[in-house]
Amino acid sequence: MTTKMMGERVPRVEDDRLVTGNGRYSDDLVPGALEMAVLRSPHAHAQIVSIDVEAVLDLHGVHAVYTYEDLTGALAEPLPLLIPHPTLTHGRTQYTLAKDEVNYVGEAIAVVVADNRYIAEDAVDRIEVEYKLLTPVVGIPAARAARDLVHADVPANKAATMHQSFGDADAAIDAAPHRLSLDFTIERSASMPLEGRGTVARWDEDLNRMSVWTSTQTSTGVRAAVASKLGLDLGQVDVVTPDVGGGFGVKIMHPWPEELLVPMAAKALRHPVKFIEDRREHFISAAHERGQEQHIEVGFDDEGRMQGLSVYFWHDNGAYTPYGLIVPIITSTQLLGPYKPPNYSVTFESLYTNTVIVTPYRGAGRPQGVYAMERTMDAIAAHLGKDRVAVREANFIQPEDFPYAQGDLLFQDGRPLIYDSGDYPELMNKAKALIDWEDFEAYREEARAAGRKVGIGIACYVEGTGVGPYEGGHVHVETTGKVKVSTGLTSQGQGHQTAFAQIVADELGVPFESVEVVTGDTRRSPYSVGTFASRAAVMSGSAIALAARNAREKALRIAAEALEADVDDLEIADGIVRVKGAPQSQIELGTLAVLSNPLRYAFDEASSAATQFAVGDPNKPPVDEDDEPGLEGKDYYSPMRCTFASGIHAVIVETDPETAEIKILRYAVVHDCGTLINPKIVEGQIHGGVAQGVGGALYERMAYDEYGQLQNASFMDFLMPYVTEVPDEIEVDHQETPSPLNPLGLKGAGEAGVIPTSAVFASAIEDAEGFPITAMPISPSELYALRLEHEHDKDVERPAK
Amino acid sequence: MSMTDPISEETHPVRLRVNGISYDIDIPPRRLLSDALRHDIGLTGTHVGCEHGVCGACTILVDGKPTRACLMFAIGAQDVEITTVEGLTRQDGTLAPVQQAFKDCHGLQCGFCTPGFLTTIAAGISDNPDPDQEQAREMIAGNLCRCTGYQNIVASVLRAAELQREEDAS
Ligand code: FES
Numbered sequence: 002m003t004t005k006m007m008g009e010r011v012p013r014v015e016d017d018r019l020v021t022g023n024g025r026y027s028d029d030l031v032p033g034a035l036e037m038a039v040l041r042s043p044h045a046h047a048q049i050v051s052i053d054v055e056a057v058l059d060l061h062g063v064h065a066v067y068t069y070e071d072l073t074g075a076l077a078e079p080l081p082l083l084i085p086h087p088t089l090t091h092g093r094t095q096y097t098l099a100k101d102e103v104n105y106v107g108e109a110i111a112v113v114v115a116d117n118r119y120i121a122e123d124a125v126d127r128i129e130v131e132y133k134l135l136t137p138v139v140g141i142p143a144a145r146a147a148r149d150l151v152h153a154d155v156p157a158n159k160a161a162t163m164h165q166s167f168g169d170a171d172a173a174i175d176a177a178p179h180r181l182s183l184d185f186t187i188e189r190s191a192s193m194p195l196e197g198r199g200t201v202a203r204w205d206e207d208l209n210r211m212s213v214w215t216s217t218q219t220s221t222g223v224r225a226a227v228a229s230k231l232g233l234d235l236g237q238v239d240v241v242t243p244d245v246g247g248g249f250g251v252k253i254m255h256p257w258p259e260e261l262l263v264p265m266a267a268k269a270l271r272h273p274v275k276f277i278e279d280r281r282e283h284f285i286s287a288a289h290e291r292g293q294e295q296h297i298e299v300g301f302d303d304e305g306r307m308q309g310l311s312v313y314f315w316h317d318n319g320a321y322t323p324y325g326l327i328v329p330i331i332t333s334t335q336l337l338g339p340y341k342p343p344n345y346s347v348t349f350e351s352l353y354t355n356t357v358i359v360t361p362y363r364g365a366g367r368p369q370g371v372y373a374m375e376r377t378m379d380a381i382a383a384h385l386g387k388d389r390v391a392v393r394e395a396n397f398i399q400p401e402d403f404p405y406a407q408g409d410l411l412f413q414d415g416r417p418l419i420y421d422s423g424d425y426p427e428l429m430n431k432a433k434a435l436i437d438w439e440d441f442e443a444y445r446e447e448a449r450a451a452g453r454k455v456g457i458g459i460a461c462y463v464e465g466t467g468v469g470p471y472e473g474g475h476v477h478v479e480t481t482g483k484v485k486v487s488t489g490l491t492s493q494g495q496g497h498q499t500a501f502a503q504i505v506a507d508e509l510g511v512p513f514e515s516v517e518v519v520t521g522d523t524r525r526s527p528y529s530v531g532t533f534a535s536r537a538a539v540m541s542g543s544a545i546a547l548a549a550r551n552a553r554e555k556a557l558r559i560a561a562e563a564l565e566a567d568v569d570d571l572e573i574a575d576g577i578v579r580v581k582g583a584p585q586s587q588i589e590l591g592t593l594a595v596l597s598n599p600l601r602y603a604f605d606e607a608s609s610a611a612t613q614f615a616v617g618d619p620n621k622p623p624v625d626e627d628d629e630p631g632l633e634g635k636d637y638y639s640p641m642r643c644t645f646a647s648g649i650h651a652v653i654v655e656t657d658p659e660t661a662e663i664k665i666l667r668y669a670v671v672h673d674c675g676t677l678i679n680p681k682i683v684e685g686q687i688h689g690g691v692a693q694g695v696g697g698a699l700y701e702r703m704a705y706d707e708y709g710q711l712q713n714a715s716f717m718d719f720l721m722p723y724v725t726e727v728p729d730e731i732e733v734d735h736q737e738t739p740s741p742l743n744p745l746g747l748k749g750a751g752e753a754g755v756i757p758t759s760a761v762f763a764s765a766i767e768d769a770e771g772f773p774i775t776a777m778p779i780s781p782s783e784l785y786a787l788r789l790e791h792e793h794d795k796d797v798e799r800p801a802k
Numbered sequence: 803m804s805m806t807d808p809i810s811e812e813t814h815p816v817r818l819r820v821n822g823i824s825y826d827i828d829i830p831p832r833r834l835l836s837d838a839l840r841h842d843i844g845l846t847g848t849h850v851g852c853e854h855g856v857c858g859a860c861t862i863l864v865d866g867k868p869t870r871a872c873l874m875f876a877i878g879a880q881d882v883e884i885t886t887v888e889g890l891t892r893q894d895g896t897l898a899p900v901q902q903a904f905k906d907c908h909g910l911q912c913g914f915c916t917p918g919f920l921t922t923i924a925a926g927i928s929d930n931p932d933p934d935q936e937q938a939r940e941m942i943a944g945n946l947c948r949c950t951g952y953q954n955i956v957a958s959v960l961r962a963a964e965l966q967r968e969e970d971a972s
């Protein structure tokens with residue numbers, strides 16, 4: 002029997018090319034391509050009075066300059082609103098190049114194509130634009146106040162107001178023995194992959210085809226956009242995703258203006274063109290996420306059981322809404338986590354500001370929802386003087402409750418929010434054991450005696466993963482016995498080539514080494530959705546498993562004929578089909594691939610076995626009516642709804658009594674993503690997510706000034722964690738509650754690490770300091786200021802007592 | 803220069819020594835070493851993550867010392883020996899200890915930051931062949947990675963040093 006690959010810590014097949022410098026990222030492709038640079042708005046809000054490109058036109062090395070005036074057909078229309086929603090009453094998207102108005106610093110106004118980027122940038126500097134400045138709206142308070150409008154035709158800066166509820170939250174809160182009213186804020190951050198955006202295109206005049214390579218999380222999405230905007234047939238456009246240097250959500254946004262302008266220019270100039278974003282551009286013209294203000298009303302009983310929960314939040318969607326309301330919808334639904342309030346009401350306003358657009362960043366609205374919910378849990382515990390874990394346990398959905406419907410809420414896929422499986426109490430037991438929850442008070446006393454301040458935090462989350470509509474898999478056995486697998490969604494470092502090969506090796510019964518997986522190539526997989534929402538393993542993993550089973554079934558059928566045996570007596574191992582108990586009666590998969598394809602012409606020795614005088618029943622057509630030539634299997638996986646992963650994080654921090662510096666002493670993660678394909682890869686995902694979470698909780702923010710200028714648009718000033726900022730060790734424990742919704746019991750794992758981090762740090766810092774933490778991220782100086790404030794409050798209170 | 807003057811892209815012959823091979827290229831004085839390596843010589847293993855000297859993705863070895871290729875002009879790099887990630891791999895195609903260690907320890911995900919870590923660590927373990935955990939962290943403290951959370955990169959440093967010591971002993 003072939004060694005089982007599922008669940009094994011198999012080393013990655015991607016690594017050889019990547020550690021030798023042989024990876025192929027967008028900027029490594031098509032040497033000799035012309036390069037594009039973009040003129041970006043220096044103002045957050047302005048009318049464009051005129052654009053003068055005269056000074057650029059005759060420059061040596063410049064091939065073209067484009068402004069809005071040069072766009073035709075669908076390209077002159079606004080960019081697509083990708084995910085419309087009935088409550089998105091005032092959705093707005095930008096133009097590929099700004100028309101009349103700019104709404105954030107960084108918005109594309111003109112592009113220059115030149116011999117190289119140096120010349121293109123010089124040329125961009127010479128374009129003269131006359132602006133009439135308008136007052137920018139920056140930050141949620143300004144958007145809510147609506148003294149100025151981002152879009153003149155959008156009243157109150159409201160893109161959408163959306164409400165969902167079940168039960169009667171207000172009545173339940175009024176009737177509850179205890180009530181709390183809470184306010185929280187959370188700031189912007191961004192995906193910030195090490196590789197920015199990048200697109201290369203080549204128009205082939207002879208073949209009448211467009212080839213696009215782009216650093217994206219959805220090759221099929223970009224393909225559809227390029228075709229429709231450039232007036233090409235879908236069948237004329239190939240989009241290939243090369244190696245991608247990280248995505249984390251920002252690259253699911255598409256089409257970026259540059260993803261359309263590069264192919265447009267390549268076609269017009271009949272020369273390959275590329276655009277490679279620099280770091281500053283990534284800060285000001287890609288996408289951000291997270292920024293929300295939240296107001297919560299909660300009523301609960303003496304045990305801390307929620308009776309009613311009412312949430313109102315304001316979501317900063319930036320200047321435009323190309324990705325619809327996905328982020329705030331996820332916040333409003335995933336906020337509930339592993340808990341079951343009997344009455345829930347949530348309303349959000351999605352607000353325009355003159356800042357970079359907001360689209361999903363790893364976690365995609367969940368970190369904010371979990372933050373709101375977990376802060377509330379801590380507040381309930383503090384109010385009742387109860388253990389924070391006990392309050393959470395009192396509210397948990399129980400194992401016997403599954404499948405569990407959160408009322409009749411609709412999730413981000415427009416489907417009912419029904420959790421498929423999980424075991425939250427057991428997960429909590431694991432978390433408590435891993436972080437030594439029960440021993441912490443003794444540790445705190447010890448630390449206190451030594452003049453140290455420590456705190457412990459805990460935070461739970463549930464994550465809807467594997468969102469539809471579908472993904473496909475294609476498994477092809479070549480006559481050499483090699484197995485070529487394709488799936489349409491893309492990879493940004495998650496080790497899909499390895500994980501999917503593990504699945505095929507097991508399902509088909511072939512050596513892992515003979516399987517080769519391709520992702521994100523529309524020539525191989527024209528039907529696909531993309532990589533986001535922790536869906537790759539669930540969706541493509543399932544589709545590939547089904548495809549491999551189809552290929553296996555066909556192999557067995559052909560083998561049964563060839564070996565004159567019954568299908569049920571056959572087994573496949575190591576790429577060889579054998580009659581059970583009669584090992585001399587066997588045939589290789591490669592040979593079956595030859596037999597599966599009846600030939601007229603022999604081109605080598607193997608294929609001569611399949612020629613017309615060698616095989617076939619003369620009384621039947623060479624390919625049966627319901628059959629196809631070739632040994633391959635294809636299938637799609639399309640789930641009824643999401644599968645729900647879950648987890649709990651715990652952290653112990655120490656806060657410096659003098660400087661308020663926050664130090665991480667221990668960080669523990671328990672995690673349930675159903676059946677594990679490759680624990681090594683899953684742990685890697687968790688580590689990376691936690692590091693991003695640490696950044697989001699303690700360091701990263703987008704420091705906009707009142708004029709809408711991003712003050713920290715460089716790695717110098719935006720504090721992304723180095724190794725020195727992350728814990729020495731992230732302790733991880735797994736629980737496997739298989740999903741009943743897909744063939745392998747998979748749940749997603751990609752975002753888990755980052756979801757509860759702001760919540761868990763707020764919990765721990767609050768525990769260390771003894772006063773509420775209501776705004777994240779938190780820096781030492783902010784913590785210091787809070788200390789002074791609370792000292793002051795105490796001093797003021799004292800005389801009154 | 804007034805705004806309407808043509809941009810001067812006068813080129814100069816430049817000889818670079820990279821991974822033991824001499825390359826003659828013609829480039830303008832302002833060409834960054836990172837761009838010259840990647841686009842004029844075609845060694846695209848050196849990556850550019852920030853172009854302002856902070857992320858470390860472009861780290862190469864200049865006379866054996868980790869150096870940020872995005873902060874040097876190619877024209878000024880003529881009298882030095884440059885090693886890029888491509889040059890870490892042995893002549894016979896076998897992986898250097900640090901490359902093998904990254905594979906063993908899952909020290910990379912997207913691989914974009916990886917070349918800069920590999921060159922940095924290769925130099926680091928030749929300076930300090932037996933780093934402890936703290937020194938391993940110190941060694942990589944100037945490089946950014948957005949994917950791995952660094953846990954497995956620290957493990958890779960320790961593993962690389964171990965493989966190097968084994969190799970030196972045999
Ligand atoms: S690209 Fe040179 S340090 Fe970032």
Ligand code: FES
Pocket residue numbers: 195246247494909910911912913914915916946947948949950
């Ligand atoms: S592996 Fe992706 S940035 Fe380090």
